[in-house]
Amino acid sequence: MKLTRRALAGLAGAVLATMSLGQSALAQKQGGTLVMVVQPEPPTLASYLSTSGPIGMVAAKVFDGLLEYDLDLKPLPSLAESWEVAPDGMQITFNLRQGVTFHDGKPLTAADVQFSIMNVAKVTHPRGPNTFAAVTAVETPNDHTVVLKLSEAAPYMMMAFSGYETPIIPKHVYGTGDLRAHPNANQPIGSGPFKFVEWKKGQYIRLDRNPSYWKKGQPYLDRIVARFIADPSTRTAALEKGEAHFAAMGAVPFNDAKKLAENSGLTVTTRGHEMFSPLAELLLNTTRKPLDDKRVRQAIAYAMDRQFIIDNIWFGYGKPATGPMSSNFAPSGLYTADVQTYEVADGVDRANKILDEAGYAKNAEGVRFELMHDSLPYGQEWTRFGEYVQQALGKIGIKVTIRQEDVARWLKRTYHDHDFDTTANYLYNLADPVIGVHRAVHSKTIKPGTVFTNGSYWSSPRTDELLDKAKIEPDATKRAGYYAEVLKIVAEEIPIIWIHEMNFPTVVNNKFADVIVSALGVYSSFDRAYMK
């Protein structure tokens, strides 16, 4: 027998791979307590009422969803063992897993799913009424089959069935009484891998292993404790000392995360935000002169040094954005970087040239025109960003004055009164462009009074048409084609200066593994997390 070197190497690789697989399977022993930092303390645990971050971080361990998602946003079976979308997209059938029980011992049936979608998600959830707008009825032919009847195809809906976004809650508990003020809002009963045990206000929430969880042998952890530590440096110190093992979503300041990454006992990852994909943006009011002029907006886009912003304000946690869509949609084929780019070495010169040619001459003090920038009142990074914008635009002859107001006033000014020149914000792309991208540029989302919608007030008939087609197009390639054209037009019109795809650092103690295994990151169930 003649063994070539390559075959040998391949064989060795296969053996190694098998060994490491075997090892990791063996390593998943049961036991251990994971202490996660949750910041700030959640107001309730009613994730069916609010999408507020801290609520979901805890509640997603208690409530299951119909589906799970991997790091590439691929749907995986969960409470639904399998599912089928009708060829015309007008009907979705879920086959539920049998023998699943809630924490109170009662079985989970199709009626609970029907209740969770029709009476909860479509009614009380902040995003649900929009996501499930096309659902006209949920039929339950038997206890383990659920059929969603739709008024139009809604391919994006398949991304909204996680335990965080659309928790399946027991009808026999939450079906009685006022759902908006339910006694079980703070003592959730679900079917998830962890059971709610106690909430010491101001200190911690304790979740214990659900021994009758439907995934055999899982979860591996005995307990999850969500601790509330108000001071950022104390949070960092707790992670360094191993008193807390996990922190995500801004619980650790960006500059501290950089330092924690050098700690051999900790791992800092930016994965687990693919379902959210926040994009930092400089928002322009395109109804105001001279921001209604495309050339001015392009000049501003050229003046921004995205890499400088990422490196010095967000300490490296980010990636330059090319438009309203995050590159996290690249695996699904919807994203393209083939658009006009403003990330060039001679940006300031180009910007000055554009403004000169457009007739915005500099006066004796070197000022072409003045703008007011409203700093986003969401913490230090955004204050620095406002100061950076002031400096960067100063270089191209635009004098910027900064105004700093509180959150309520900023929201009202930006989304209700629309009384601003420029401001900053970050919008989540969420699980599908229909949910997270359309709202930033579609004319239908120019809705005074609704926050986090189209704040620039820019739209065009062509992009509206393309977005509407993409919304109901079941064919992935055709959908990608529509979005490619939208992204091209928007990058040229540049109504919003998209700065970067924000990467939040997630800190995990190396004693634990498989904590971040889903695009939902901290908002997933942690049923596979284990202590080494």
Next chain:
Amino acid sequence: MKSFWARFLGNPRVLAGIAWLLVVAVVAVFAPLLAPVDPFEIVDKPFLVPSGDHLFGTDSLGRSIWAGLAHGARTTLIIAIVATLSAVAFGAVVGALAGYHGGLVDDALMRITEFFQTIPSFIFAIVLVAILAPSATSLVVAIAVVSWPPIARVVRGEVLSVKSREFVQAAVIAGQGDTAILLRQVIPNTLSPLIVTGSLLVATAILTESALSFLGLGAPNLMSWGFMVGAGRSFLRDAWWLVTIPGVAILLTVLAINLVGEGLNDALNPRLADV
């Protein structure tokens, strides 16, 4: 007995205080010459340690700490002094009217003064700035509004004691009007405690302005020391100079004002000083 100036300047602590305040005043006045850049301008790489290129290093965005310190001295001093002058002027008028007229006027004015005194002053200042939206004007207003009550009380007390003196009674008999008596006879004799309290108030005003700026409620387009400490506080472990340098500047300036204020007090009340 030695003259006022001899007592005042003969005090080494006063001299030290005056020396530091002179340095700050010179830096503040000549800031555009000493640091000829916009203090918010990104001049070099971030987090450069203090060196020959950048006397006090650069901050998290690469802005010169020296430029911030120099221009910040302007902001801090102007806001503190204007706020103090407003507080002293208003407080003195209220106190003088209350003390001189007595009776119902006194009761009414003092109840109002007490109303302001019962509100924790820093929290009140935060609320005012938040309502008015942060700017130099709202800082001045907020600091003045929380600072005038002690002045009013001091002036009222002094006026009460002065107005019963013989020379005031003589002025009344001589037929002088109320305004004339207040301005010519009473107020000049209440000046020394007013000057002492007012000078110490500048120190409090600097601290309040710094604390508000530290919390992000400062004037957003003006560099100030409190802002520098606030912006640098998350980097204390990595870059000490961001916080330490402006922090020490605040400390020394407030200390210097207190030294000078106490020196004034000793010099103006010689009997007290000799005890």
